[in-house]
Amino acid sequence: MIIAIDGPAASGKGTIxxxxxxxxxxxxxxxxxxxxxxxxxxxxxxxxxADAGAxxxxxxxxxxxxxxxxxxxxxxxxxAASQVASHEKVRAVLLAYQRAFARRKxxxxxxxxxxxxxxxxxxxxxxxxxxxxxxxxxxxxRELLSRGERPEYETILVDIRRRDERDMNRSTAPLKAAAxxxxxxxxxxxxxxxFRAALDLVEGRRSQDL
Ligand code: CDP
Numbered sequence: 001m002i003i004a005i006d007g008p009a010a011s012g013k014g015t016i017x018x019x020x021x022x023x024x025x026x027x028x029x030x031x032x033x034x035x036x037x038x039x040x041x042x043x044x045x046x047x048x049x050a051d052a053g054a055x056x057x058x059x060x061x062x063x064x065x066x067x068x069x070x071x072x073x074x075x076x077x078x079x080a081a082s083q084v085a086s087h088e089k090v091r092a093v094l095l096a097y098q099r100a101f102a103r104r105k106x107x108x109x110x111x112x113x114x115x116x117x118x119x120x121x122x123x124x125x126x127x128x129x130x131x132x133x134x135x136x137x138x139x140x141x142r143e144l145l146s147r148g149e150r151p152e153y154e155t156i157l158v159d160i161r162r163r164d165e166r167d168m169n170r171s172t173a174p175l176k177a178a179a180x181x182x183x184x185x186x187x188x189x190x191x192x193x194x195f196r197a198a199l200d201l202v203e204g205r206r207s208q209d210l
Contacts, residue, residue: 001107004115007129031112039080049083116178128177
């Protein structure tokens, strides 16, 4: 079973994906960490994330053992990740790793922006998780405070809107719901409520397939 979970920044897709994977005993991949790691390595070379050649080199030499690095969640890397993610060749390099991961037994849950549309178009279940930008900014603000950062709420809201804009309008694999995805709005749901609502949708889709 492959479950594809897409959506914009801080929509709750990561929390849902992790809990759904644990519930079914499936492997879990947060594909955003791949782009964040490419951004980290591009910056470490002293290059700009806008530099396609440097970002492609970082993608080609990415060490999967570094994907658990907690510093990948730092706020600055989200913007840089979105920039490296707009290079078509960076996406092509990361595609093989994601598809190989999706083939793991007994199945996998992948979350990102283009899982249902590009990475796993044949996924049995596709969810598209959304929430109002103001609520997403509140969540990201709380997450960063708990990591010891001292961000301004307004700055986060501006960053989220700019990233949504870039992710939705890039020419390769833009952020959008697959035609056969089910949309879940988590604006008024807490983490547990979002997980339960997602599980209901997954179960509903699976029972249709039986
Ligand atoms: O956690 P958050 O939603 O802030 O971002 P993320 O999932 O860690 O992804 C960071 C950036 O990577 C996004 O803004 C996208 O530009 C890019 N990304 C992508 O293009 N495709 C994916 N499958 C996952 C992330």
